Amino acid sequence: MTPALENLQKQLKQLPGIGYRSAERLALHLLVSQPARLPELVSALEHAARSVRRCAVCGNLAEEELCPICSDGKRHGGQLCVVENVPDLAAIERSGAYRGRYHVLHGKLSPIRDVAPEDLNLGPLLARLAAGEVTELILALSNDVEGEATCHYLTERLPANGVQVTRIGFGLPSGGGVLYADAVTLKSALEGRRHYS
């Protein structure tokens, strides 16, 4: 064990789902078993770090100013679906049941975990709604306490221009998020969305 290896292992261990043993295995794999692949991995990391950023409009991942969905003219501008995280957006995209646009909050309110309104991507959302193109706001946040509280927070702040607010939820496991639902469940959750009050 050398200091450099130790440092690499420490960095790997910070990643989600990686424990001490996995970090050790990964580090040894990279340095001992497959050293030839290392430059490729390093440049992929550097390239991704340089080019991937948040979409200026919706908060999704993007390599341009706008993400592929925001720059796609064929998506319906009247529907706006609010999700907690990028993987939730990806899950809804995979279900194929939705052709509108998105807004990614990057979290949900949780004072216990120190997540306050200013930590969420809320301001740009309210600006989009105030601009007037959106007619239906679809809340696709998880149906746990924090997801529901975030929905409530959001609806209390809507501009007074009569946007219709709906909530997906039918068929979603209680306390679960969009990410844990399969495509069929998500499709029916979207189709069965109900008026939110």
Next chain:
Amino acid sequence: MRLLVFFVAKRNPSFFIRVYPRDSRRLPVRFTKVTLQNFRNLPLAAVALAGRRTFLCGPNGQGKTNFLEAVGYVTALRSFRGAEPRALLALGQAQAGLGFEIEHETFGTSRLTVELAGDRREVMWEQGKVTRLGDFIGKFPTVVFSSQDSQFMRGAPSARRRWLDLTLAAMDPTYLAGLQSYHRALSERNALLKQGGRDAASLSAFEHELATHAVTLVARRTEGVAQLSDLFRQAHARLVPEGELAVLNYAPDAVTAGREAFAAELVAARPRDTMLKSTSIGPHRDDVELLLNGRPAKHFASEGQQRCLVLALRLAQAAYYATKGGVAPVLLCDDVLGELDPVRRGKFWAALEGDPQVIATGTALPDGDDASWQVFDVNAGAITPAL
């Protein structure tokens, strides 16, 4: 180190040839084998329970209650003494193992193991890992009759609230889910209060959630206590002479007129709650009172009357499980049978419904009982069949 909690697969003949009693709603659940390792003061115990009446006999402090605590753990994956998981490990041990073989009318013969290590817990039911309490709670119901029960009646509301929550949750996982959501919303609001309560918009958002779950919880408790009170009155009437009327009364702390009204109360309570750094109103402060002839039993009932009331309360809990869940629960009688005089004890046995399994403890076998007990001696953490 993997703990050795395993069993010899032993087919139960009645698994194939079922004989249904007349009242099929009240089929019992029965423990046939209990194996414990490093559980409190029990280093290794393997107890095969024969029949429906088992008595653990021995001086106090030898491990009798610990054995019942392990059996009772199966109902809601927690100690009926309210002990932290860490406290269940034998002194100086990092792990404890609990193994059970249980006959159940619906599940057949089940094997269940629990591994405790620090604050971690792993529950295996047959081949599957139990990951959510809601999927498991109340599957193997037990009811505890404890000599500490008079404290239950006279002490703080929290113990009675825990009892009510356990009783209702054991028969309805959606009650448990609602309770957990309520407490989650409560913690979130309390976190905002600890931050000084300045973020009124976030407070509103979580108070809205808190009020939603509070209203549901109060409605469920109201309904549950009404059903329990009926069963309580009936059980009590079988134990005492005529002329005494026992009632279980739900005493909610707040939430009388629905979600909006309670949310408004929460808004009004903000200044005080911010000072207290916690929420001062709501179902987490509810109580259930035992009334005798219309008056609070903790003040007006005699020692003997109180003993009958708590006995009746546990019988009501057992009847509730039998009615709602379809199986008569296992009764765990910790040092209570010996305290009853022979007449009361006779009435207790007569009040039992559905021929449940009874596992009892005491310093001596209750005299003059016609129950034919399988007897174990418990001495310094060793459980051995009595000669």
